[in-house]
Amino acid sequence: MDLVFEGKIDEQLEYLELYGFQSAQIPLHIRRGDYRAAGELHQQFGELDLAVECFLQSTETDVRRRAITSVLERLQRVAFGATFTKESIRALHLLDNVSEEDFNDQDKIMVCG
Numbered sequence: 001m002d003l004v005f006e007g008k009i010d011e012q013l014e015y016l017e018l019y020g021f022q023s024a025q026i027p028l029h030i031r032r033g034d035y036r037a038a039g040e041l042h043q044q045f046g047e048l049d050l051a052v053e054c055f056l057q058s059t060e061t062d063v064r065r066r067a068i069t070s071v072l073e074r075l076q077r078v079a080f081g082a083t084f085t086k087e088s089i090r091a092l093h094l095l096d097n098v099s100e101e102d103f104n105d106q107d108k109i110m111v112c113g
Contacts, residue, residue, distance in 0.1 A: 012028055013025055013028055022041055022044065022045075025041060026038045026041050035055060035058035036055070036060065036063045039054035039055040039066070042054060043070075049094060052067045052070050052094045055070070
């Protein structure tokens with residue numbers, strides 16, 4: 001695709017969006033540092049682990065908070081079961097990637113509305 005658009009990421013994204021190639025947009029969003037957009041696309045495709053990983057790469061506080069919230073919501077869903085499932089183990093692993101300063105942010109994280 002670079003040959004067609006000569007490295008213009010915005011034009012590439014516009015083309016992909018126009019023709020419905022959402023999943024192909026993810027690497028372009030990552031390449032330009034838009035981890036929010038990449039994570040949101042991963043979420044749309046049900047790729048929650050990849051979405052959280054993208055959110056955690058962001059330097060924006062609200063995007064990193066979204067990663068934490070996503071992991072906590074996931075843990076809440078599996079917490080009512082008596083045994084650990086693959087889902088709960090994956091969620092705990094993702095939580096390990098969250099830094100302490102993300103938890104110490106002044107704003108409250110709302111899991112349940």
